[in-house]
Amino acid sequence: MFSFEHKKAIVTGGGSGIGKAIAMALAKNGAMVHILEMDVAGASQTVDEIKALGFKAEAHACNVADQVAVNAIFEQIGNIHVLVNNAGIAHIGKADNTAEDDFDRVMNVNVKGVYNCIKAAIPQLRQSGGGVILNMASIAALVGLADRFVYSTAKGAVKAMTMSVAKDYLKENIRCVSISPARVHTPFVDGFLEKNYADNKAEMFDKLSKSQPIGRMAKPEEIGYLALYLCSDEASFITGVDYPIDGGFTTLNN
Template sequence: MFSLNGKKAIVTGAGSGIGQAIATILAKQGAEVHIIELGLEQASATLEKIKTTGGTAYSYACDVANHKDVLATFSKIGKIDILINNAGIAHVGKVDTTSETDFDRVMNVNVKGVYNCLHAAIPQLRINGGGVIINMASIAALIGLPDRFAYSAAKGAVKAMTMSVAKDYINDNIRCNSISPARVHTPFVDGFLQKNYPDNIEEMFEKLSKSQPIGRMGKPEEVGALALFLCSNEASFITGCDYPIDGGFTTLNN
């Protein structure tokens, strides 16, 4: 089950965290994985991890917010079976504390970056007779989170783009779904705590963990496992859906 033998996948933002976990599990299940990161050095750890376990992977330096850069990179890679739109950045702030510069930066990466990759991928998926797209949304697209205005707006757009693409390309045999994680323990979380709570990291880590009713943060590998299922033939009847993976956050936090 869940074999991806003979499949060719692009994973953006695969240098660490959730993207790395997705790229690694897709390669383990037989996919040829093409990693897109801002720089080749950011992709090196994931590339090495895949290759040392016998997988096949390649890396490309590409800014997903740059339309021409994305088109050129996807053209190099050629026809594909799977696109994982994972690249994204975070931002903390309410609407009146979010500068125009920060708002534009989040939108350029998290919204325009997804558009750019979708725009470049659809023709390559068509050449291949169809395929699968997974966009990384967030529970921020589903419920109100404090101090996450720009991030929530961007992830809401990602969820909406997912539904639109699923509708528009269903007759091209292209399936499109999104995944909406709650808090997942990634290097970003560790860096956030180190920067903002250097004197009480353990206390804040516990507080953030307990905000999920299940009592802990998610693991990148758990998101990777869900992505693998959605990419596989076993999920061939699934399109136009969003999958919260949140430890009960969206339904049990009341």
């Protein structure tokens, strides 16, 4: 089960956190994984870890917001079977204190970047006879989160794009799904706490963990396992849906 032998996968933002976990899961199950990443050092480290285990991966320096660069890399890689749109950036702020530059920056990466990769992937997926596009949304697309205005806006767009793409390419054997995680313990979280709560990191980590009814943050690997299933042939009847993986956040927080 869950074999990706003789399949090629692209994972954006695979240098750390959730993207790294997804890349590792796909590679361990036989996929040739191509990591597109702004953080070249992080991507290279992920590739080195995959190769050390005897599996296949390659890193590509890429800004997903740059359509010309994205097109060139996708054409170089050739016919793919899986695209995971994971690259994204965060922002803290409300509508009235989000600067235009910050709004544009988040939308360029989190929305235009997803569009760029989907647009480049469709011809390659057609050459492969179909495949899967997995978009990383967020619970921010499903519920109101304080101080996450543009991030929530972008993730809402990603969820809507997922439904649109699933319908448009249904007859071409191209599935499209999304995952909406709650808080996941990644290097980003550790960096956020170090920057904003250096004097009480442990207390804030505990508070953020307990905002999920299950009492903790997700592990990146747990998101990776769900992604592995959704991208596999075993999930061939699943398309046009979003999967919350949130420790009960969207349903049990009342």
